[in-house]
Amino acid sequence: MTLRLVLNGRPAALDADPGETLLDVLRREAGLLSVRPSCGIGVCGACTVLLDGEPVSGCLLRAAQAAGREVTTVEGIPAEHPVRRAFAAEHAFQCGYCTPGMVLTVAGMLEETPEPSDEQIVEGLGGNLCRCGCYVKIHAAVRRAAAA
């Protein structure tokens, strides 16, 4: 099938099998390697994308479910976006594998809750794991982005 969607602000048509996940299609057909496989069951957030602005796990979503919708990966978040700037300024990463998913989750979180409390930040990050354990600086990055 041909999957038609708006990908990072532009119309796109991607080849996809009906049963495939959005994660696999974005990596193979669009070369978006910032969307990363990790847990395979939607608990770690490394494959997070924004679907019409909402963070979702690319490993759980069938590609067909994205038809006609707007999908944003970290490549669609401009370098000057407060969340990207905040992650860089706070050094809120180590290996960087989870970072694109974190950035998208936080961008989605701040869209919905522009001034999150500490509890809301912790809750909002609950679906994104960082095995390097950068949570202290990620939390600081969320606060910094919210204040920007």
Next chain:
Amino acid sequence: MSDGHVDGAVRYAQDAELEGQWHAAFVRSPLPHARVRSIDTSALPRECVALLPEDVAGVGRYGCQLKDQEVLADPARFVGDVVAAAAAPTRAAAREAARRVQVDFEELPAVFDPITAVSEGAPLLHPEAGESAGDAVSIGVRPLAGTNVCHRFRLVQGDADAGFARATVTVEETFRTASAQHAPMEPHATAARWTPEGRLELFTGTQTPFNLRADLAGLFGLTEDRVRILAPPMGGSFGAKTFTRLEAVVACLARKAGRPVKAVLDRAEEWVTLNRHPAVVRVRIGAAADGTLLAKRLDCWVDTGAYADCGPGVATKLGYAGIGPYRIPNVRVDALAVYTNLPPNGAFRGYGATQSVWASERAMDQLAERLGMSPLALRRRNLLRDGDRFATGEVMHDVHFEECLDAAARAVGYERDPRGKGLCVLLKGMQTPSRAAIALERTPVGYVVRCASCEMGQGVRESVRLQAAALLGCEPGQIEVPDPDTDSSPFDTRTTSSRSTHMMGRALAKAVADLRANGGERGHGEIVNDGGIDPDTGQGIASTHWHQGAAAAHVDVDEETGRVTVEHLHAAVYAGRVVDRAGAELQNEGSMIMGVGTALFERIEHTDGQITNANLSDYNVPSAGDLPRRLTHELIEREGAEAHGLGETALPPVPAAIGNALGSLGLDLAELPITSERVLEAVGARDRPGAEAAT
């Protein structure tokens, strides 16, 4: 740190695309110990290649410390052991092909814990003791013939029995730690190709490119220069991506397929690739009435799983780290690395110290209680100081244990009110002996710094860049640090034991001096650290440089539910000179957070050798919501000091600090993780009528 991380531009081994590459999948044993009777490939689809025992008959064995591993296992020695493999044009097709390979097994008796495995009549995993891998490693390996013991480390200092005879108070207790999964966010990934000239090239996430090159060259009977390892950044490792993992089987598949082959593991396969050694540690420690330590004895059973991997090294470091940073005149340590029918256990952030520090430092608090002394005072009385001799016989320099311990105690107000609070202090060795080298080259815009230190998120590239810029008097942006490549990077022992910032910093200084002395275009610098300890006596140079740290925890316990809340966790680590402040802080924070997982919930569970929680839903790693309510730390610095590695020092003290905090409330925990069930048991034991009188 470059923000190639933030924009998702970093490319890992799993992203490798070699022209014409196929994908690999593995046929794994469903039984914990079984001979392969026959393999039926008649159901295989046309477009695929299967790797079968006859394809690897001429290939040797591999292993970093003992050559006890075959490319395809027969017998299979754990559930998940690879007995055949398949390659096909897509990952899905390879998996389908692997599913269609039918293997007929003959089941053998199996053993799943190290104590049973060393008892009389236990099934033997490797009846013919493996051949020592010689110079791939730096410790003498001591397998005990005819047993499942692949290595015995023994340390003897003074006369432990005589010391105990003089002791006024002696404490003896057995402690246990669980197996854990590294769970790097990027799973293991390897791509292999054979060049038309017969060279093997591997793009692989690894911390050990030169060890891997030596191991594979030995396996295929090639000279080392016929094997090339290219090591892109890893999406985390924590020890998981050390030595030979998928590389041997993927190389064999690529050879058979006549084209490049790439393997990326599924998450579940991580649990059958490498885990952390669970251990049983029996501690006996004796002191005079004033708290002066007189004798210590450690008996350690270190479960290395089905293959030795670096289990001998882990048992050795576990053995001497369990002595603790104390002056003890009489010490005896026996640490056994033991085969069981479980997936192999290997290097894991903390490298043995996590297991034995838990035991040793819990026992110190138990001893303090028996002596009627403060745990802080007992430790201070016995800590190693500059010029003291450690139990290995080496004289200690640049010693900061007391400073670390005092800083940790101060942070939680330990002396004001020790209730609900616990302390832990540790020493941890750095890989010794070892070598490191740097090659510098001037470019039109700055310098290229070639070194084999592998980036796994610990920030080694940034630490090398910053140190090079400072020494060369240029901007960090003018320094290029390419990915390790065994064809062009000078030899380095490996990126383990938190050695790289320290060793590469010293090699850089020499390389810059060489460059300046020789026209400014090129420079080479090499550092050789001699040393090593005798595996039969534990005497020698265990470490040319000691990692030193302490932690303090303040906990609150809900005695109805057994839930432990860590109100405050603090770590104090001796850093010497800090090279990259944000990077250094991240190492402390990451170590502490991983330590919280080990302390409170991380545990691999298995039934009859089958792992039952091999996914990130049933096996929890710390998330943002699992952090202590306050997590603080400090880097202890000293003017003019060398840079000290920081990658793992703050992990091992966390479980014991939390365990000792519970101990201060009368809750006696001997086994990790400290689950709610175990806390409730400890509450029950404390409150049982007569419990007070018994102690």
